[in-house]
Amino acid sequence: MSVKVLSVLVLLGSAIYILFSFPKVHPDCGLNVKQLIEKYGFPFENHTVTTEDGYILALHRIPYGRIKNNDHKREPVLIMPGTFATSADWVNMGENSLGFILADRGYDVWLANYRGSTWSRKHVKLNPEVNKEQFWDWSFHDIGIYDLPALLDYILHITKEEKLFYIGHSQGAVDFFALNSEKPEYNKKFRLMIGLAPVGYFSNAKSSFVHFIAAYQNEIQAIVDRYQLYEILPHSPLLATISQTFCNDNSPFQGICAFIFYLAVGHSNQLNKTLIPVIVSNTPAGSSFKHWRHAAQVYISDGKVPKYDYGEQENLKKYGQPYPPEYNLTQITAPVALYYGANDIFCAQEDIDKTASMMRNVVVNKRVPDFNHIDVVCGIDVVKVVFSDILKLMKQY
Ligand SMILES: *[C@@H]1O[C@H](CO)[C@@H](O)[C@H](O)[C@H]1NC(C)=O
Ligand SMILES: *[C@@H]1O[C@H](CO)[C@@H](O)[C@H](O)[C@H]1NC(C)=O
Ligand SMILES: *[C@@H]1O[C@H](CO)[C@@H](O)[C@H](O)[C@H]1NC(C)=O
Numbered sequence: 512m513s514v515k516v517l518s519v520l521v522l523l524g525s526a527i528y529i530l531f532s533f534p535k536v537h538p539d540c541g542l543n544v545k546q547l548i549e550k551y552g553f554p555f556e557n558h559t560v561t562t563e564d565g566y567i568l569a570l571h572r573i574p575y576g577r578i579k580n581n582d583h584k585r586e587p588v589l590i591m592p593g594t595f596a597t598s599a600d601w602v603n604m605g606e607n608s609l610g611f612i613l614a615d616r617g618y619d620v621w622l623a624n625y626r627g628s629t630w631s632r633k634h635v636k637l638n639p640e641v642n643k644e645q646f647w648d649w650s651f652h653d654i655g656i657y658d659l660p661a662l663l664d665y666i667l668h669i670t671k672e673e674k675l676f677y678i679g680h681s682q683g684a685v686d687f688f689a690l691n692s693e694k695p696e697y698n699k700k701f702r703l704m705i706g707l708a709p710v711g712y713f714s715n716a717k718s719s720f721v722h723f724i725a726a727y728q729n730e731i732q733a734i735v736d737r738y739q740l741y742e743i744l745p746h747s748p749l750l751a752t753i754s755q756t757f758c759n760d761n762s763p764f765q766g767i768c769a770f771i772f773y774l775a776v777g778h779s780n781q782l783n784k785t786l787i788p789v790i791v792s793n794t795p796a797g798s799s800f801k802h803w804r805h806a807a808q809v810y811i812s813d814g815k816v817p818k819y820d821y822g823e824q825e826n827l828k829k830y831g832q833p834y835p836p837e838y839n840l841t842q843i844t845a846p847v848a849l850y851y852g853a854n855d856i857f858c859a860q861e862d863i864d865k866t867a868s869m870m871r872n873v874v875v876n877k878r879v880p881d882f883n884h885i886d887v888v889c890g891i892d893v894v895k896v897v898f899s900d901i902l903k904l905m906k907q908y
Contacts, residue, residue, distance in 0.1 A: 535761040539789045541751065544571055544599040544622070544630075551605070552577045553614055560665045561635065562626070562657040569630035570662055571598040571622040576615035585619040586702070586905075587670045589662060593681030593708070593888075594802065595744055597629050598622030599793035604786065604889050609678070612898055618676070618905075621666050625654045625686075628796040629746045639742065647741035650805035650819055651682050655689025663700055674702040676905060680888050681857065682802075684709030684849075688816070688866070691845060692838040701845035703874075703908040705901055707887040708851045708858050711840070711866030712816055713809040715859030720775070725807035735800045745797035754791035758784070777856040777883035781890030790889070808835075814865070816840065840869035848875035848904055850897050852882025852890075875904065 539547060548555040548571075556572035575585060590610065592600050601610035601622050614620045624631040626649060632639045637646040666675060679687050684706035691698050713721075724731060735741060758768035768787050773779070805819045818835040820826065826833055847870055851858040860878060867873045879897060882890055887897055 534756055534759045536755055536759055537785060537789050539603065539605070539792075540755050541792050542789075543793065544597065544602060547599060547602045548573055548610070551602070551608075551611055553611060558665070558669075560661050562661040564653070564657050565635040565637070566626040566631065566658065567633035567635065568626065568658060568662065569598070569624045570665065571624070571630075573602075573610055573614040573620040573622070575619070576611075576617065578615075580617070583617050585617055586676060587619045587621060587666050587672055588613055588676040588678060588905075589621045589623060589666055591623045591625065591659070591677070591679040591683030591686060592628075593683055593885075594798045595628075595795035596680070597624050597793055597796045599796075600790070600888065603789050603793065604783075607889075607894050609888065609898060612894070612902070616902060619670060621662070621675075623658070623662050623683075625658055625682075627742065627799055629793065632797075643739045643741050647799040648801060649799055650802040651685045652689050652805065652819060654682070655686040656693050659686055659690045660694065660697060663697070667700065674700055676702050676705070676908070678705045678707065678901075679709065680707045681710050681884065683707075685711055685816075688840060688843060689838060692840055692842040695842040695844070698843065698845040703905065704845055704847045705904075706847060706849045707897070708855055708884050709849050709863065709866065710806070710857055712814065712862040713806065713857075714812065714814050715861045716810055717777075717856040717859065721803070721807050721810050721857070724803050725811045728804060728807060731800075732804065741800050743798050743800055743803065744795040746793065746795065750795075751788075751792045755788045758787040758791070760785050772885075773883075776885045777852070777854045779852070779854050779881055779883040779886050779890065781882055781886040781892060783889070783891050786889070840866065841871065843870040844872055846872045846874050846908065848877075848901070849873065850875070850877045850879060850887055850900070852879050852884065852886050854881060854883045854886075857884050875900075 545555045553573045556574055558570040560568045560570050590601050602608045610620050639646045687704055688711050757764040765784050769782055769784050772782055808820050809816055816838045820835045821829060823833045826835055830836055849867060851863055867876045
């Protein structure tokens, strides 16, 4: 048989396969956070919190587990997702979801949505589609010093507690570092901080996306300004549909979908490919270019965690010095536990160790073999390898 005939046969075969293999859609596909929580039998509460700088944030609560037990005091836990993620990413792994596990263990679970993400696109004055430049003018710094205290104070007020547990993934950790170094009076409000794939010092990150932004900061900024591309990767129903069609268990393209995940967050054998279309139903959920540019500045800062660099003249006005000042991580006195994967392209061991060495009360610094940046939230073995540790640790605080 000639090569030509063979390739025609292969093409024909694939076409027939695609046409006749029905997509095997996971029943959780297309469900939003409320639908996921209620489907699994948990109560859902929808709260809104306004920050000092006017952003109106959605805060989603699972107040108790499937068995309601009134005598039991439920400690509040605030969970902050990483960039591009939302409250849904803590409840989209079925029974293995951290949000569900904590609720069933008797915690009062509060799932945050940072400014600009799907459920937090409101502001007292600004419209994210119209006042683009102003609405998207923020980085992890602003999430840390505005979103976090607003959420935290709201929860402590509602629950009449003095302290809470905090779990932050990726950006959710650097938000915490920014808050407690800038406003150290907040340290005492944290019973324990758990950082999953915690980004802090960042010079040894291996992400090509971050490397690319760092290398072409000014060129990209010019394009962003010209075409008003301040928002990046908002929630996309189209992407959700594409992922249901091409990433489901019957699709010959599922491997390509997994490959795209690995490019973004690092390789691993921990990705449950069946759940890709469930994850993409709600994620990515939007971020700002300024946030990524700030991350890229930290990356090229040569071992510092500086504030946003506006250029010499603006820095002089904003900070009173030509270079942006650094966050003072030694101001962080709240107890901190860090978990990260050995294949994480954002969290290198050197960077994590340096972050840990600066803070005063690090109680755990655990490196998990084979895990990547998101496996600490949704890896196949995450319950056994990370969550069970966290549950034990939380009991001690
Ligand atoms: C929460 O309430 C807001 C305001 O009423 C509403 O726009 C939003 O859809 C609700 N969120 C969910 C997840 O249902
Ligand atoms: C992946 O997720 C599916 C659907 O929730 C589940 O049935 C399956 O057991 C998971 N696979 C592994 C290896 O955990
Ligand atoms: C950082 O904070 C520590 C502890 O409060 C303090 O001793 C030190 O002077 C601060 N460093 C800078 C550069 O502000």
